[in-house]
Amino acid sequence: MKKGNGQLRLEKQTVIFEAALKVFRQKGFHKARIADIAAQAGISYGLVYHYYRNKEGLFNAILNLWWEDLYRLMEETQRGKEDLYQRLRKIILYFLDTYQNNPDLIHIFINEISRSSSNLKPRLEYFKKFMVITEGIMADGQEAGCLRQDIEAHYLTYIFLGAMETFISVMVYGNQKIKNDQQKERITTSLLEVFLHGAQKSGQEGAKL
Amino acid sequence: MKKGNGQLRLEKQTVIFEAALKVFRQKGFHKARIADIAAQAGISYGLVYHYYRNKEGLFNAILNLWWEDLYRLMEETQRGKEDLYQRLRKIILYFLDTYQNNPDLIHIFINEISRSSSNLKPRLEYFKKFMVITEGIMADGQEAGCLRQDIEAHYLTYIFLGAMETFISVMVYGNQKIKNDQQKERITTSLLEVFLHGAQKSGQEGAKL
Amino acid sequence: MKKGNGQLRLEKQTVIFEAALKVFRQKGFHKARIADIAAQAGISYGLVYHYYRNKEGLFNAILNLWWEDLYRLMEETQRGKEDLYQRLRKIILYFLDTYQNNPDLIHIFINEISRSSSNLKPRLEYFKKFMVITEGIMADGQEAGCLRQDIEAHYLTYIFLGAMETFISVMVYGNQKIKNDQQKERITTSLLEVFLHGAQKSGQEGAKL
Amino acid sequence: MKKGNGQLRLEKQTVIFEAALKVFRQKGFHKARIADIAAQAGISYGLVYHYYRNKEGLFNAILNLWWEDLYRLMEETQRGKEDLYQRLRKIILYFLDTYQNNPDLIHIFINEISRSSSNLKPRLEYFKKFMVITEGIMADGQEAGCLRQDIEAHYLTYIFLGAMETFISVMVYGNQKIKNDQQKERITTSLLEVFLHGAQKSGQEGAKL
DNA sequence: TATGAATGAGGGTTCATTCAT
DNA sequence: CATGAATGAACCCTCATTCAT
Numbered sequence: 001m002k003k004g005n006g007q008l009r010l011e012k013q014t015v016i017f018e019a020a021l022k023v024f025r026q027k028g029f030h031k032a033r034i035a036d037i038a039a040q041a042g043i044s045y046g047l048v049y050h051y052y053r054n055k056e057g058l059f060n061a062i063l064n065l066w067w068e069d070l071y072r073l074m075e076e077t078q079r080g081k082e083d084l085y086q087r088l089r090k091i092i093l094y095f096l097d098t099y100q101n102n103p104d105l106i107h108i109f110i111n112e113i114s115r116s117s118s119n120l121k122p123r124l125e126y127f128k129k130f131m132v133i134t135e136g137i138m139a140d141g142q143e144a145g146c147l148r149q150d151i152e153a154h155y156l157t158y159i160f161l162g163a164m165e166t167f168i169s170v171m172v173y174g175n176q177k178i179k180n181d182q183q184k185e186r187i188t189t190s191l192l193e194v195f196l197h198g199a200q201k202s203g204q205e206g207a208k209l
Numbered sequence: 210m211k212k213g214n215g216q217l218r219l220e221k222q223t224v225i226f227e228a229a230l231k232v233f234r235q236k237g238f239h240k241a242r243i244a245d246i247a248a249q250a251g252i253s254y255g256l257v258y259h260y261y262r263n264k265e266g267l268f269n270a271i272l273n274l275w276w277e278d279l280y281r282l283m284e285e286t287q288r289g290k291e292d293l294y295q296r297l298r299k300i301i302l303y304f305l306d307t308y309q310n311n312p313d314l315i316h317i318f319i320n321e322i323s324r325s326s327s328n329l330k331p332r333l334e335y336f337k338k339f340m341v342i343t344e345g346i347m348a349d350g351q352e353a354g355c356l357r358q359d360i361e362a363h364y365l366t367y368i369f370l371g372a373m374e375t376f377i378s379v380m381v382y383g384n385q386k387i388k389n390d391q392q393k394e395r396i397t398t399s400l401l402e403v404f405l406h407g408a409q410k411s412g413q414e415g416a417k418l
Numbered sequence: 419m420k421k422g423n424g425q426l427r428l429e430k431q432t433v434i435f436e437a438a439l440k441v442f443r444q445k446g447f448h449k450a451r452i453a454d455i456a457a458q459a460g461i462s463y464g465l466v467y468h469y470y471r472n473k474e475g476l477f478n479a480i481l482n483l484w485w486e487d488l489y490r491l492m493e494e495t496q497r498g499k500e501d502l503y504q505r506l507r508k509i510i511l512y513f514l515d516t517y518q519n520n521p522d523l524i525h526i527f528i529n530e531i532s533r534s535s536s537n538l539k540p541r542l543e544y545f546k547k548f549m550v551i552t553e554g555i556m557a558d559g560q561e562a563g564c565l566r567q568d569i570e571a572h573y574l575t576y577i578f579l580g581a582m583e584t585f586i587s588v589m590v591y592g593n594q595k596i597k598n599d600q601q602k603e604r605i606t607t608s609l610l611e612v613f614l615h616g617a618q619k620s621g622q623e624g625a626k627l
Numbered sequence: 628m629k630k631g632n633g634q635l636r637l638e639k640q641t642v643i644f645e646a647a648l649k650v651f652r653q654k655g656f657h658k659a660r661i662a663d664i665a666a667q668a669g670i671s672y673g674l675v676y677h678y679y680r681n682k683e684g685l686f687n688a689i690l691n692l693w694w695e696d697l698y699r700l701m702e703e704t705q706r707g708k709e710d711l712y713q714r715l716r717k718i719i720l721y722f723l724d725t726y727q728n729n730p731d732l733i734h735i736f737i738n739e740i741s742r743s744s745s746n747l748k749p750r751l752e753y754f755k756k757f758m759v760i761t762e763g764i765m766a767d768g769q770e771a772g773c774l775r776q777d778i779e780a781h782y783l784t785y786i787f788l789g790a791m792e793t794f795i796s797v798m799v800y801g802n803q804k805i806k807n808d809q810q811k812e813r814i815t816t817s818l819l820e821v822f823l824h825g826a827q828k829s830g831q832e833g834a835k836l
Numbered sequence: 837t838a839t840g841a842a843t844g845a846g847g848g849t850t851c852a853t854t855c856a857t
Numbered sequence: 858c859a860t861g862a863a864t865g866a867a868c869c870c871t872c873a874t875t876c877a878t
Contacts, residue, residue, distance in 0.1 A: 012837090030239040033872065044839045046875085055873065124382055131379075148410045155376075155399045156408055162375025163368040170340075170367055173333055190364045198407030199365055201357045221862080242847065253864045258849070430841080448657040451868065462843045467870070542800055549797075566828045573817045574826055576797055577790040584789025585782075588758075591751055608782045616825030617783055619775045639858090661852065671860045673854085682852065 013051045015041045020058050025104040029059055029112050059112075066109055067126045070094070074133045084141040085192065088160065091134070092188045095168055100178050110172045114165060131157055160195050167191065222260045225250045229267050230313040238268055238321055268321075275318050276335045279303070283342045293350040294401065297369065300343070301397045304377055309387050316381050319374070340366055369404050376400065431469045434459045438476050439522040447477055447530055477530075484527050485544045488512070492551045502559040503610065506578065509552070510606045513586055518596050525590050528583070549575055578613050585609065640678045642668045647685050652731040656686055656739050686739075693736055694753045697721070701760045711768040712819065715787065718761070719815045722795055727805050737799045741792060758784055787822050794818065 019041035023032045034055055038045035052058040073094050077087050099106045113123055131154070138156045141147035147156060167187055171178070178184055228250035232241045243264055247254035261267040282303050286296050308315045322332060340363070347365045350356035356365065376396055380387070387393055437459035441450045452473055456463035470476040491512050495505050517524045531541060549572070556574045559565035565574060585605055589596070596602055646668035650659045661682055665672035679685040700721050704714050726733045740750055758781070765783040768774035774783060794814055798805070805811055 009837095034874085035872075045873095046839055046841095047837075049874070050837070127382070145410060147408050151399045151402065151408070154379075155396070156403065158375045158379055159372040159400065159403050159408070162371040162373065162378075164371065165375065166367045166371025167364075169371075173336075187364070190360045191368065193360060194365065194368050194404065194407070196407050196409040198403070198405050198409075199356050199360070199368070200405040200407075201354055218862085243849085244847080255849090255851085255865060256863055258851095259862065264848070427841085452870085453868080463869095464844060464871085465842055467872095468841065472870070545800070563828055565826050569817045569820060569826070573794075573814070574821065576793045577818065577821050577826070580789040580791065580793025580796075581786040582789065584785045584792065587789075588781075588785055591754070605782070608778045609786065611778060612783065612786050612822065612825070614825050614827040616821070616823050616827075617774050617778070617786070618823040618825075619772060636858090660850085672852095673860055673862095674858075676853070677858070 009051075012043070012047075016043070016048055016051055016058070017061060021062060021102075021104040021108070024059065024062065024112065025107040029055075062105070062108060063113065063123065063126070066105055066113070067130075069098075070130060071133075074130070078133065078136065084137070084144070084146045085196070087137050088192060088195070089188060092164055092191055093184070095164060096178065096184050096187065099168060099171060100184075103172075106168060107172050110165070110169050114169075131161065134161060163191055163195065218260075221252075221256075225252070225257055225260055225267070226270060227313075230271060230311075230317070233268060233271065233321070234313040234316040238264075271314065271317060272321075272332065272335070275314055276339075278307075279339060280342075283339070287342065287345070293346070293353070293355045294405070296346050297401060297404070298397060301373055301400055302393070304373060305387065305393045305396065308377055308380060309393075312381070315377060319378050319381050340370065343370060372400055372404060427469075430461075430465075434461070434466055434469055434476070435479060439480060439520075439526070442477060442480065442530070443522040443525040447473075480523065480526060481530075481541065481544070484523055485548075487516075488548060489551075492548070496551065496554070502555070502562070502564045503614070505555050506610060506613070507606060510582055510609055511602070513582060514596065514602050514605065517586055517589060518602075521590070524586060528587050528590050549579065552579060581609055581613060636678070639670070639674075643670070643675055643678055643685070644688060648689060648729075648731040648735070651686065651689065651739065652734040656682075689732070689735060690740065690750065690753070693732055693740070694757075696725075697757060698760075701757070705760065705763065711764070711771070711773045712823070714764050715819060715822070716815060719791055719818055720811070722791060723805065723811045723814065726795060726798060727811075730799075733795060734799050737792070737796050741796075758788065761788060787818075790818055790822065 016037065020032075020037045023037045023040050026032075027036065032055075034048055035045045037058070038048055041048075048058065052061065073090065077090055080087070082090075095106065113127070135154050135157045138147060138153040138160070142149050142153060170176070225246065229241075229246045232246045232249050235241075236245065241264075243257050244254045246267070247257055250257075257267065261270060282299065286299055289296070291299075304315065322336065344363050344366045347356060347362040347369070351358050351362060379385070434455065438450075438455045441455045441458050444450075445454065450473075452466055453463045455476070456466055459466075466476065470479060491508065495508050498505070500508075513524065531545060553572050553575045556565060556571040556578070560567050560571060588594070643664065647659075647664045650664045650667050653659075654663065659682075661675055662672045664685070665675055668675075675685065679688065700717065704717050707714070709717075722733065740754070762781050762784045765774060765780040765787070769776050769780060797803070
């Protein structure tokens with residue numbers, strides 16, 4: 001039985017997509033060549049243009065996957081009735097899970113989205129939206145009396161996201177693997193612990209550092 | 210009185226350097242053209258090659274300035290007798306001061322860390338060294354009993370640096386100006402407060418979030 | 419009937435090759451521009467890079483053709499049972515035939531031997547090998563008692579090849595055509611006569627010159 | 628006592644000239660940079676243009692030295708009453724002496740004059756003149772009954788000069804030094820022997836090779 | 837669908853030459 | 858005389874994109 005054309009199209013498109021994921025990660029957007037991606041996908045480079053408008057379009061497809069998944073998570077998080085701790089935990093775990101399951105994707109996020117000035121304008125909006133949602137979570141926490149109110153919600157956001165991003169970055173740059181769930185747990189706990197309770201040794205409250 | 214040639218040479222080199230700073234910031238390494246930099250400097254593009262070996266060399270000169278200054282600060286910090294709070298405060302203020310005085314430089318630092326012609330290794334090495342020094346400060350803090358020891362020193366480092374970097378990034382991306390010293394103070398305090406004492410509302414210790 | 423793609427590819431490659439042959443001959447390696455070659459071939463310059471890695475690669479392809487053909491001849495010559503006279507005659511005729519059929523090629527051989535991007539080593543190696551083979555022929559002649567033994571075989575080689583090469587060079591520089599087989603015969607005979615029997619008027623042996 | 632300016636000018640010019648000799652030999656005309664020559668001469672590159680019109684002019688000065696010296700020798704040779712053997716011997720020794728005393732010069736002759744297609748037009752004339760003079764010597768020899776007349780005088784010229792040039796070329800390419808006068812003598816004798824008496828083993832006259 | 841030949845804009849780099857000092 | 862800063866023509870090469878087959 002012959003597969004439907006749509007099915008075939010989808011498959012080939014996926015092959016190209018994943019090849020692009022790999023090549024963009026290895027070389028970065030500018031140095032990645034369509035020919036590299038085609039070779040990785042095992043097709044001719046002309047074919048790429050049947051499935052994607054151009055290099056930019058292919059790259060955007062990857063970005064969309066990233067942001068859509070992230071937004072979906074964020075919306076779920078917002079809709080849910082969970083407390084602040086669980087919500088922040090979910091965000092961290094989302095990044096760590098993606099790091100495990102799709103390291104190319106998060107590599108690209110770190111290198112090409114989070115840290116890249118080229119063609120930044122449109123991408124910045126995505127980033128801002130993500131920050132705004134996170135800020136909402138922080139504000140909720142402040143309203144609920146869980147978070148201190150003497151620090152602006154967006155400051156709390158920067159601190160939280162920045163700390164997390166650096167964890168991921170270090171792993172990405174160091175090509176570290178996440179060995180097991182324990183490690184994921186330790187990272188998550190460390191992040192939340194310090195963010196929520198601080199790095200200061202307990203009992204030192206108010207003492208001179 | 211005639212200026213020495215060395216003086217003149219230095220001046221022109223500086224003009225090119227600053228033009229490069231601006232153009233690299235605006236366009237990123239890949240999209241920045243030597244011709245752009247020359248135009249910005251008000252010279253012909255050929256002259257750039259009298260002062261710098263090539264585009265890469267010019268870019269590296271910029272990065273070196275950044276890292277050398279940063280290392281100088283870190284060494285001062287290490288040599289000093291100050292307590293943990295003052296040390297971390299100095300690091301943050303260094304970034305904020307640089308942001309005020311040389312926003313292009315810090316922009317490039319934020320955006321172009323992973324950019325390099327072929328091997329980003331050398332630049333990562335710079336970064337790692339910076340992290341190692343910071344980790345030393347954290348370890349000192351743990352030994353001195355100022356910082357909790359149930360979280361690894363390098364985790365503390367990631368959280369601290371990541372949080373700070375994101376503050377800067379947000380300002381960079383948003384083209385925000387630091388209006389006055391008060392704002393610098395507020396940012397510094399917020400960062401240190403959360404890092405050291407946590408974001409959790411005091412009195413909530415142990416309470417359900 | 420549709421031609422195979424390989425066939426087409428080969429054809430176009432040949433067109434470029436022959437254009438290069440012509441341009442390299444006219445301008446020499448350094449002054450020959452890829453754009454010239456492309457124009458000569460009636461294609462865009464970018465296409466040259468589909469068939470050859472770069473200018474150097476294209477040039478090497480030409481040299482390889484020359485050397486491979488020459489080596490093929492030399493090996494045939496060595497395998498054959500012919501006497502010295504026939505062997506030397508074959509070598510001369512090979513050069514003269516090539517001059518007739520592919521004057522560009524021999525022009526390049528004559529002019530560009532020492533030309534190379536950085537290291538002329540590889541090309542000299544080719545030349546040396548050619549000389550070594552010829553020297554073998556001379557040594558055979560000495561062993562067989564056909565050639566005088568009071569002069570080293572490689573000296574005989576220099577004299578023979580040098581004389582021949584200059585014949586060709588003069589024709590190349592003077593843009594002389596070989597008009598007919600008689601001329602070829604005369605050149606060959608003159609060379610062999612002088613090389614083998616000397617330029618001295620017979621009967622003058624030992625007389626004062 | 629202060630030297631006259633003309634004296635100084637001459638000295639500096641000579642320094643540049645000799646630097647050029649060295650650099651042109653090492654890199655060839657195209658790859659030799661004025662900056663290289665100036666550095667070799669220990670002066671600034673702008674100064675080169677005070678003494679020579681441009682790169683081409685500097686190169687021509689070298690060529691002129693070569694050709695003028697060679698012509699001087701040839702004229703002396705022609706004016707003298709020496710026999711053919713002595714004349715040819717003088718030519719060979721001139722090349723070998725120059726190889727000993729000014730290897731850069733003869734290197735350039737071999738690489739840039741004898742074998743070079745670029746800017747060849749004007750240089751070719753020099754070469755032709757040299758050949759014409761040599762041909763005159765050969766014709767004299769034929770008239771005097773010293774050389775066989777069944778071979779055209781210019782053929783004899785090609786054979787003689789070609790053989791000699793290849794000797795020099797091999798030494799140049801192989802970076803061989805002339806160790807002593809004996810070697811010079813052996814080369815000269817071998818060349819003249821083969822050219823005049825032939826390579827064939829004596830007593831084999833007419834025998835099948 | 838699929839291929840890869842073909843195009844040409846674009847940019848880095850070199851270096852001879854000029855000229856103000 | 859001497860310097861070397863300054864200029865810009867020249868040219869190699871890359872690679873995204875198009876399109877005939």
